Structures are given as structure tokens and as C-alpha cells.
Amino acid sequence: MTTDQASSMKHGECKTLSGQLIAIDLEVESGRMKGVCIRGDFFTHPESAKRATLDSIAAGLQGAPEDLEIAALAARVRAAVPFGVELVGTTPEGIAEALRRAVVNEVTVTPALNRVGAFTSAEIDHFTDSWLSFDWQIIPERPLSPALNVALDEVLTERVASGLRPPTLRFWRWTEPAVIIGRTQAVENEVDLVAAAAMGITVVRRMTGGGAMLLQPHGAITYSLYLPERAVTGLSIRQSYEVCEAWVIRGLRSFGVDAHHVPINDIACSAGKIGGAAQARRKGVVLHHTTIAYDMDPGEMVKVLRIGREKIRDKGTASAAKEVSPLVRQTGLSREAIVEHLLKAFQTRFGGRLDMLTANEMIEAEQLVVEKYGTEEWTRVFG
Secondary structure, three states: OOHHHHEEEEEEEEEOOOOOEEEEEEEEEOOEEEEEEEEEOOEEEOHHHHHHHHHHHHHHHOOOEOOOOHHHHHHHHHHHOOOOOEEEOOOHHHHHHHHHHHHOOOOOOOOOOOOOOOOOHHHHHHHHHHHHHOOOEEEOOOEEOHHHHHHHHHHHHHHHHHOOOOOEEEEOEEOOOEEEEOOOOOHHHHEOHHHHHHOOOEEEEOOOOOOOEEEOOOOEEEEEEEEEHHHHOOOOHHHHHHHHHHHHHHHHHHOOOOOEEEOOOEEEEOOEEEEEEEEEEEOOEEEEEEEEEOOOOHHHHHHHEOOOOOOOOOOOOOOOOOOEOOHHHOOOOOHHHHHHHHHHHHHHHHOOEEOOOOHHHHHHHHHHHHHHHOOHHHHHOOO
């Protein structure tokens, strides 16, 4: 065997939907990869971890067979990403596609990678075709207190689980500004409680995980999906986020926002994060809710949220600091027009009739506010 047969340098490139370039150089020796070098204008969170993350991925690919398919390569990439680090602007699948292109020496950037998430548009349709059989009900916005809104998530999840309500999409509306923290967060780490009280901002804890959010009535678009777990059969929890967000991403794209899914649970555009999602699963029902930034006051956010400050408690999932790009910067549409557009985008794909909260559902939610979501014990105590 000659040296040229045993080892050869290869190069491949591709772009994500939002334009981030992935470039890979590697050698193939005796049918195995070595000397993998990954470059690109994508990011990691935290940003300081990018170099170490790329080095870890390269080490994880050392010795990999050159004929591995994208799924197997993506699994190696995902396993090599250090704990607590997120890829932003690309995915393990994106890096895996660039690797495959490198193996075959595909130096052209086009055709561009047509997704940032794991699935193609056709694959999303395949996973959501079963949703067409559901008798969807859609609850339009109704201004409610923060505690009542989070309590309704529990009530409607239980209602769908017990068969008292079919799968449902609910749009939220707030009567007052609030910080909503995730189920496993320590409130002292997330919120400057003195500043929040001085600014008249309520703090409530939701039943799902994820990070803290400052929500203002004029500045956020929030919705919840309550659907049977069988609607995401065959998907990991990580994959279910992408599938459950696909309809709203398509809706945003239809009026010019370059929205895409960023694993695990973000919706982003080229200018930054647009929204984030969280889930809970109970009694065979998936609760998936997403908050999208329409407008925001960065000054108020940094006063109230403790992102980037020193932790006070050694327990609790921490929120991540990410650059946010509200929709008001990208569209000439009002918040109400966007909500209406998204509602119709859902109906166009899945059908559904407009409905309202029942008297019994409101009574149950109000009772939960008294017993749980409006109490200091639930909101302030974790761990």
C-alpha cells in the first residue's frame, strides 16, 4: 500500500439555514478518520467553551470509520459535547453532514444544509400527520394573572389526561408583568427579589422546567399545547421539542422571520434567540409551552433577572444568558396580528375550532392558585 492509499487529506463545508458555515478538514488513514479540524462561525454557550468543545468533538471522532452514516456521526458528536455546553447555530447533525462531505471531498458550500434541527420538513410532516386525527380545540388569548396562567397549565393537562378535553392549543395573555421561573430553579439565583418588588413584578413558578423569563403583557407571546404522548411516539424528548415547535416556526417564516429550531428547546433567527420552550409529561399527556419575545426592555430584564450574577444557592437549574431578538425588530406587525397569524397557521395545518375555558376549569385553576401557585411555599422553596 502506498502512502497516498493509506492516508489522504480531505475537506468539506456546508451551511446551516441561518447562514453559519461549518468547515472540516480531516485525514483518512486505512479507512479511519484522524486529525479532524472543525471550524465555523457558529457558537457555543457559554461562548468561552467553543475551542474546548471543538477539540473534544475532534477527539471523539478520532479513529471513526470513514463510512459512518450521518446519524452515527451525529451520535459521536453529541456524546463529545461537554456537559452544560450548547451548540448555537449548528447541531451534531450539521457537523455530521460536514464530516460526510469532507470524506468525499465536497468543498462546495451548496446545496446548503436545509435545517438546523434534526429533521427535514418532510420528516416533520410525517411525525405530525397523526395530529390531523385529533379534534383540536383552540383557546384564544384572555388576560389572566400570572399565577392563574401557570395554574391553568396543570388543570388543562389533567383535563386532557382524563378525557374531559380533547388535545388543546391555548394562547396566554398577562394582566401584569411577571418573572416565571422553571420547576427546578432556586428563585434566589434567578430573581433580584428586592428589585422585582420595587418594580411591581410578580414572581411565579411553573410546573415545567427550563429557565427564568421576564414577561410583560405587551412583550411576550406564549402558548401551550396539551396533547397525548402518543402524538410524539418514536421521538426522544429532545426531538419532541423540535416537532412541537415546527408549526410555529413555519408560521413565523411565512411572514419573513428566518426562524429555526436550535436544540434543545430554543427558536432562533440569525440575530439571536426568539423564544424558548419547556415541557412536562403527566398521565400520558405532553404539556409543551413556548414563549416568544415580541418586545422587551433589556434594562428592566437585567435589573430583575440575576443571569450572570453569582449564585446564592448551590441548588437549582440556572438560566442561560442568550442574546434575544424580539419580533418587533423584525416585522412591521403588531403583537395581536402575529398571534392571529400563528393561530391561523395552526388551523391551516391541523384544523381546530375556537373554544373557551369552562367555568369548572377556571374554578379548579383559582383553587390551585390558593393552594399552590400563589403560595410562598411553592414559589420560593426549592430543594
